[in-house]
Amino acid sequence: MPESHYPDIRELHLFREMEHDHFMELMRGSYVQNFPPQIELIEEGDPSDFLHIILSGKVDLFSRWNGRETSIATVRPISTFILAATIRDAPYLMSARTLEKCRIALIPSQDVRAVFDKDAHFARAIVTELAQCYRAVIKNTKDLKLRTSLERLANYLLRLQKRNGGAGTFELETEKRRLASFLGMTPENLSRAIKGLQPYGVKIDGSTVTIRDQADLERFAKPSRLIDDFAA
Amino acid sequence: MPESHYPDIRELHLFREMEHDHFMELMRGSYVQNFPPQIELIEEGDPSDFLHIILSGKVDLFSRWNGRETSIATVRPISTFILAATIRDAPYLMSARTLEKCRIALIPSQDVRAVFDKDAHFARAIVTELAQCYRAVIKNTKDLKLRTSLERLANYLLRLQKRNGGAGTFELETEKRRLASFLGMTPENLSRAIKGLQPYGVKIDGSTVTIRDQADLERFAKPSRLIDDFAA
């Protein structure tokens, strides 16, 4: 892969502390590819030959079963995805598709496993990352099982707001269709849920969200650090 | 802790390959406790001071929010739980309660992290275990989001059957109340779901499950290796 990407990747938690030689070893075997929007990069069930790193663009992780489909996560730069499959040398559990034009780095899974065994810092970083991913999914499960769709939407908006600096107005930056799927509801139901939050001072116009009364929305949403905080 | 437990713990994937000295270091700092049934061992939000290993009995991992509660997993001997919190030195995301009399080993989290940094085999084992846990939760998410409650029950029964050797008759070994919560439904709804599977040759009498027509049930449940297989 072109060396110009090295610094960006090197900055990821995953690669920051590892030895130079080991980092170079990973980089040597890997390459970068550009993809147009709406390309299915990965189909669930495929063997996990590469650890993916998204350098630019956005990728949707989703899953299908029996004709149904659900969106599970969105991956943004700069981060890796399907680390767990790579580690276990097991088939992907999720499919991945580009949402926009994407530049993606591919590191052969066997290289990742090999360097893991040689580099304690890298090993530490992988464990930390995996534990974080695990906890994120558990939080998502709690969100799904303990909250109604209206509550999920309310808390989603609060999380998004925080991620964007906390201002009263911010962008949705997601197709509503996909957001609905991510939140575990139909597009129609999301439309209605949006209206359902009006009494709490929420307005969504196109993709622009306005939260008029922060306290009121929070009183309804009851965000919890053990479900909604990104860190920890 | 009494040395009599060492061999059992040593056999866990997590500890099997690590160096003897490191293993002993972990064991020295840890201890074993007995708990009566229905004791809340851990409350979500607590700091993760110990890695728990269940030696006998059964433990329920669950979560509460806003007056609601949901069961997320059952831990059986011999295995660890809340590894991710230990690794990240972060608060527990789930509460834990004993379901029966339990014997549980407690290893100080800081010892786990310290040995992790010294022992490559242990590090490897932790990563493998975490990756496995992560994948299990993703599978659970897919189950929840892609299936109706009837389909979830059907597939749950098929998984349970497989785990118990594949015979047509086996035990539920779980309170229906908790099973309902685990499957994301109310007890009443589980009762009805059980009836709803009768047309597919399923009978549940007390805690005894009988599957009369395996093929018929599978045709309805459509189990998937990417959701229902324990391994991988």
Add this chain to the structure above:
DNA sequence: CGCTATGTTGATCCATATCAATAAGTGTGG
């Protein structure tokens, strides 16, 4: 042997899905 928790069943209610129609974007090729 009764007490309490669990499980079942029925009646009803509610959240959410589905179906259908329309509106509003968005992109494409002429």
Add this chain to the structure above:
DNA sequence: CCACACTTATTGATATGGATCAACATAGCG
């Protein structure tokens, strides 16, 4: 640059899965 096609978003009407409420049965358990 516009017209057309196509996808996405919204809204309304209706259906349905699942929750809730209530009553009763049952089974552990002290």
